[in-house]
Amino acid sequence: MIAPLEELVELLITLPTIGRKSAWRLALHLLDRPEEDVERLAQAIIDARKKIIKCGRCFMYSETDLCAICSSARRDRSLICVVEKSSDVLTIEKIGRYRGVYHVLGGVLSPLAGITPDKLRIAELAKRIAGEHPAELIIGLGGSAEAETTAVYLARLVRSAGVRVTRLARGLPAGMELEYVDQITLGQALNERTDIHYEEQD
Numbered sequence: 001m002i003a004p005l006e007e008l009v010e011l012l013i014t015l016p017t018i019g020r021k022s023a024w025r026l027a028l029h030l031l032d033r034p035e036e037d038v039e040r041l042a043q044a045i046i047d048a049r050k051k052i053i054k055c056g057r058c059f060m061y062s063e064t065d066l067c068a069i070c071s072s073a074r075r076d077r078s079l080i081c082v083v084e085k086s087s088d089v090l091t092i093e094k095i096g097r098y099r100g101v102y103h104v105l106g107g108v109l110s111p112l113a114g115i116t117p118d119k120l121r122i123a124e125l126a127k128r129i130a131g132e133h134p135a136e137l138i139i140g141l142g143g144s145a146e147a148e149t150t151a152v153y154l155a156r157l158v159r160s161a162g163v164r165v166t167r168l169a170r171g172l173p174a175g176m177e178l179e180y181v182d183q184i185t186l187g188q189a190l191n192e193r194t195d196i197h198y199e200e201q202d
Ligand SMILES: [Zn+2]
Pocket: 055, 056, 057, 058, 059, 060, 066, 067, 068, 069, 070, 071
């Protein structure tokens, strides 16, 4: 009926966690806000999208070619923690205990959904391992079946490079994504990580 309003609602619905009801509430709220507030919000979205790129090494969001973690002299480059997405890096960083670096995979393997190794940043990880010779790869992918498949795939992949492959300790609830795990559990899981013995799972 009011075309621009409906257009706004339809666009808001495409955002994660926003259903039709929330989209309408947000759209009507925006209409009531002063015009300059809405302009600032719109500009902030455009700026973030334009200025934030992905780190050329770990693929975490960054303002510079190399992110703050990759370019820090205080991080231990012999430890690479493999995570699904950029927000997982922020989740682990919040605990403040991990001193290694990361690799953002961009998802987990799910052949049925068409997520094959070439869809993830696995080739980039293999290249990093060949160039950086880390001592340990920590698989921080959460507790889903797809995460497990991915962990075993990665363990096999780096086998010949002589890299120790560990996963976060078993305390993580099955099927749970990292962002929903409380900080104490995640901190413990990080400290008490275990080696992946993939031969046993054949
Ligand atoms: Zn980085």
